[in-house]
Amino acid sequence: MNAAIRRTGSHGRLATALAMLAVLQQAGDGTAQVLIHPTRLDLPQAGDIRPDPDRLRVSLPNGLAAYVVPDAKVPLVTISAFVGVGWADGEPGAAHALAAILRSRGAAGMEADLAVALRRMAADFRVVLGAEELEITLDVPTVDAPEAIALVARMLRSPAIDGTDVSTLALHSAGPPASATARGESGPVLYEGSIEAAVNVFDSRLLEGHPYSPRITAEAAAALTARHVRELHERFFRGGNIVLAVSGDIVRDEATRLLREAFAAFPGGRAPSRPRVQTLDPPEARVAHVHSVDKLQGWVVLGHALDPVSRADEAALLVMNYILGGGHFDARLFIEVRDKRGLANTAGGFPEWRRRGPGSYTLRTYGRPETIPLLIRILQAEAERIRSEPVSAEALRVAKGALRDGEFAMGFHDGASTARTFARERLHDGDHRASATFRERIDAVTTEDVRMAALRFLHPDRMRMVVIGPLDRIRQHSPIEGEPPMDAFGRIIEVRQ
């Protein structure tokens, strides 16, 4: 400080002032704002908060495993059951029907009483079906935990299949076919104002006719019987194919006792073998399904199939997508469409892979009709850019920190998330090597790994597209940055109301 003050002249005075400011900023003595760059705050490394799953696991005699994670912040207990079955298994529609039965009727013998019981317990209850997994979750006040655990066991053991119209349930649960354009808030979600509508249509188009399609045809639903649903249940609802997660205001010994009691008569048995399913051939040419809907915006989903991703490739793919379109303010897609141009509220990339069958890698956005062709062009251009240009060291650093200390860490930030993370990992992988090595795998990703992941998993030339919006207004647009019209994408299949 004294050395700085001895300087003279205007430059000297400026230098002195700057030096004093720097010292004050470093000292943080309250007389000036502290504006040290975040990278120079000397923040300590975030700790690894992943606990040891072996200490949380309870094994039952019939092959069932449970992860019990006490977390007494509030007097609630959460019980989740993850079953290795999805809509890709069994007869088309059987899993959909079973999920709908569990959701609305619960266990055999209590059909009319399920809603009453849930209300009495002030429960949060959900049944979620995916292509390869079914989840049942019941969240209740502590005092109702024994009843809730017993209820989940009963639902898993004996769902109320008899006496249900499985065909109607399956069709309703699976949702309408992609070509449906019925109106109304109670109809297909095309009118819900959400990008999810376009995503649902994309998935339906991508997987049409494939076992992994989320939809079923009317013919398949009509052919579905209660026997199909029972067979699915008998085959997949076995001890070795279910993993439980219990968390909240409960102690391990008590939880173990309740689980043993509730699942004592549950059938044992290993998970049925489920071979990998045929992947999808890339389309011969690009195709776009465009749906005419009279709304103020158009929704765009651009993408292709994504085969199961190995553990060796996972980290680089996650880092690559984080930089490209990870749903945050610093992602390339976000900056290009929103920050720089004000075209859309958001844009993102979604690599969603499965264990045995095809998933999808999609780029998504939505905006005013006149911007749709430019949005399409930007999504494509950014996909090409990340394949051809190395990412910066800073971008790599940010992505790694975000994934390692952010998204991964959130999988263990409380009891419920910890129990869920381990339960699902056990169900699908049979062990916990993936979560045990995640941080080091992320840390090991290089800029070259990112580019190779982009080359391997992102294929602009194989993309198909779904656009839902006011097609006439979209087509009327004048180029904003010389972009081609929407119809130049490829073969256009149009659906009008």
Place this chain on the structure above:
Amino acid sequence: MRPATAAALPLLACVAAFMAVPPAPLSARQHTYSLGIEERVLDNGLRVLVLNRPGDPRVAAKIFTRMGALNEVPGELGAAHFLEHLMFKGTQTLGTTDWEAERPIRERIDETEAALIEEWNRARNELRERGVFHDYRHRESTPRLDSLRAELARLDREARRWRDHGAMMRWYQAFGGTRLTATTEQEYMKFDINLPVEHVELFFRVEADRMVNTIFREFDEERMILVEQRFGDLNRPTTPYYEALAALTGRISPVFWPEGYATDFDQYTRAYEESLYREFFIPNNTALVFVGGVELDGMVDLAERYFGWMERRPEPTRDRFTEPVPEAERRMIWRSTELAPRIDARYLIPGIGHPDRPHFDVLAEVAAEEVRAALNGAGIDARVDANFTVIHTSRFGVPGTLNVEVVPGGEEELARAEQVTLAALGRLGTNETSADRLAAAKKRLRAAWHRTARNADALAFEIGHYFTMDRWQTLEEHLNTRERSTAADVRRLAARYFVAENRTIGIVRRPERAAATQESGR
């Protein structure tokens, strides 16, 4: 079940008092909430609120400012929300590669806009015609206005040479930040982040900078994002219906106004946004809220370091309007092919801070059950919900509404469903609610609260929201007061508020032509 071990638990643990109570019959059990929020107020008025959860590896951190849509003026609705967006555009140190080079461009932008505003006002004063419906003349322009707008666009493009996009939030992400978001509603603006506890200092560094050094970059691009968000809202068929219903429900309070009209988005200026920013983003109008594995002393030390240099400023302008007592029932028939036929009954009620407000939570639960049972008994299959939502937020510190929503199976049931619903609500004002129904209502409220409190981000939101609506202490008082709600409270409030002149009825029906078509079977 875990045995009561209250003595072993820290006093601040909100569960301690509750866990000490052994299981008891539902109706006999009363609960006490002791949230354990600690407060320190700096000399400059900045408030630091901490709910310590020992051992939590992360912390939900939020900065709340008492400023929102209530501070807007007609013609510039949405300006507060726009300010929130602009506060993501960076500062002199985050978001630019060379502030000293960028600064003179920013100064010229401000000067050019000042000239634009002058010309705008001059042109408006010469316009005498004011249209209605779609006959607006807001887009009238002059050659000078066009020239000034072009100059603004040119200067903005020039300033981009030094732009570092995404820098404002980049380091939150790099250091493990998640749930990064912001919200503006009628009474507050907040910025949120969830961080590893080791990195909480980053929150202070970023938010103190954002609070006083924001530069309004990409002004016109971000204006269009507000338009996009508005379009997203309008894409939902419920939005114009709810907004029309709100406009009928309240006459004066801005809480019943929509987020913005298409004509409003054109009116925002940097000067107006700057005026809001400078008036409201001051330490004595702000609270920092933390829920997680951090302690008060540590957060106060950091607050002193990063915010302590700020000076207390004059108290911002507060809303002065008072919603008048309604004098007659309001009814609206909304014709739609996109919405299912439904009935909405809205009743004006006091806001958060009023001593009766907690009892309305219980009344709403009881009312929903009563209406559901009555409709069942009348053979009407309907979905019933009771809530407090008014357009963009679920709860207010100024007049709110208690809403009862009934969606029957079909339009032919509407008239009867309305009659049964209103009769059921009326009975609540004369008949005593049973002990079991009261206990069940409280149990649902308790469970809902615990689900909120379990989530650090949601809990931090509640603490900050109460700070902006009334006082943060009101939160605990609210929870404990409704635990003590009696059947007499329910009856008293129903008798006073569930009356015809205090209600607004919205009914959704098919368009008349569509109804006729259906009836004729064509």
